Amino acid sequence: MKFQNTLSFARELDSQDALAPYRKEFHFPKVNGSEVIYFTGNSLGLQPKRTKAFVDEIMKDWRELAVEGHFYAERSWWDYHERLAKPLAKVVGAKPAEISVMNSLTVNLHLLMVSFYRPTKKRYKILCEEKAFPSDQYMFQSQIKFHKLEISDTLVEIKKREGENFWRTEDVLAKINEIGDELALVLIGGVNYYNGQVFDMKTITRAGKEAGAMVGWDLAHAVGNIQLQLHDWDVDFAAWCSYKYMNSGPGNASGIYVHERYLNRRDIPRFEGWWGTKKETRFLMQPEFDPMETADAWQISNAPVLAVAPYLASLEMFEEVGMQALIKKRNLIVSYLEFILQEIDKEVESSFEIITPQDRGTQLSVFLHGEGRPLFDYLMEKGVITDWREPNVIRLAPAPFYCSYEDMYRFGQILKEGITKK
Ligand SMILES: Cc1ncc(COP(=O)(O)O)c(C=O)c1O
Structure with a gap:
């Protein structure tokens, strides 16, 4: 398609957009009386309007049924979280039995490492990407200390090449081969939070498994953004949060995936609690733990239903729309955003650079040359909600559920104004 940097062209794309009606399903904050151009669905997705009804339902059941709500609420609480497994399995390409929703992301990654990072004298190394999300770095370091190992000897980071902004799959594979039978775990962010790169999860998983290691993925920036096939890729485990592209609210419940070969096994070490039995x-309050036959065996506490309810509301929308339609729009809207950026770059003195590689989802990370911060502040003042990452990067993630092509055009105009005023 030949794009044009005009309002009429953007509106034409909107008029052909099958997902356009979903924009009205979300609450948009306002700046200076107008709805914002929201680029931070990769940080906190907008609130779906239907979420309130799901939360209100629980408040009502609590008010009117109190403890009886556990079993007699229309959507009973004791198994509330189980309702998420089926729709979520479709989003991540898994079997419903392989999915559970509980806790929050870093907590779940820790719990999964308890099960799947079992260092031995020979096989103990962990492979991750350099500059992994800080919470993951702290998790790796604390797990390694917990096992009384040396961080410098245990944690191996895959580097980007000098002068490049992305990781090369061949470098990941070479590292896996190099570590060989010392490799215990590969655990990488499937979509990198900083540059928006999508790792070749299928190829990397295969290589990690061939080396005899466990392979897990932090899918915070991948879920609801890209097509995942966790089961078919033979991934051992994964976890993600629900507050980014899954639009389930700040800090909300996390999802986990555990490959079915690990279900129904009593020999897997796990931190356990009564909701996993x-x-x-x-x-019957018996002393022996009798694990659920699904990934729910990793559940520990009774589910925080007030937190899980917005996730169920969101999944209802994913069920209606499907990942395929979201990805189709994502590809077009990101390409249009890229085109707009390139056009603005031609019109003004070149002052920024897209650092996201072609293997991407909905995020474009833009490196601002020179003094970027005033430009970022200008965008925010004008109602373009983006985020700032040191030293000079803004991240733009047009979520296909609610962003419009007109947003992309208007953003380009505001960006141009901001650059020329600098
Ligand atoms: C890639 C990645 N990993 C881990 C986390 C930490 O998530 P949480 O605070 O829910 O544990 C985030 C949060 O944004 C993230 O982006």
Whole structure:
């Protein structure tokens, strides 16, 4: 398609957009009386309007049924979280039994490392990307200390090449081969939070498994953004948060995936609690843990239903729309945004550079040359909600559920004004 940097062209794309009606399903904050151009769905997705009804339902059941709500609410609480497994399995390409929703992301990654990072004298190394999301770095360091190993000897980072802004798959594979039978775990952010790069999860998973390691993925920036096939890729485990592209609210519940080969096994070490034990016998209050036959065996506490409810509301929307339609729009809207950026770059003295490689989802990371911060502040003042990452990067993630092509055009105009005024 030949794009044009005009309002009429952007509106034409909007008029052909099958997902356009979903924009009205979200609450948009306002700046200077107008709805913002929201680029931070990769940080906190907008609130779907239907979420309130899901939360209100629980408040009402709590008010009117109190403890009886556990079993007699229309959507009973004791198994509330189980309702998420089926729709979520479709989003991540897994079997429903392989999915559970609980806790928050870093907590879940820690719990999964308890099960899947079992260092031995020979096989103990962890492979991750350099500058992984800080919470993951702290997690790796603390896990390594917990196992009384040396961080410098245990944690291996895949570097980008000198002068390049992205990781090369061949470098990841070479590292896996180099570490060989010392490699215990590969755990990488499937979509990098900083440059928006999508790792070749299928190829890397295969290589990690061939080396005899466990392979897990932090999918915070991948879920609801790119097509995942966790089961078919033979991924061992994964976890993600629900507050970015899954639009489930700040700090909200996390999802986990555990490959079915690890279900129904009592030999897997795991930190356990009563919500992971079989429902049929849970309330017999017996001393022995009898694990659920699904990934729910990793559940520990009774589910925080007030937090899980917005996730269920969001998944209802994902069920209606499907990942395929979201990805189709994502590809077009990101390409249009890229085109707009390139056009503005031609019109003004070149002052920024897209650092996201072609293997991407919905995020474009833009490096601002010179003094970037005043430009970022200008965008925010004008109602363009983006975010700033040191030293000079803004991240633009037009979520296909609610961003419009007109947003992309208007953003380009505001960006141009901001650059020329600098
Ligand atoms: C890639 C990645 N990993 C981990 C986290 C930490 O998430 P949480 O605070 O929910 O544990 C985030 C948060 O944004 C993230 O982007």
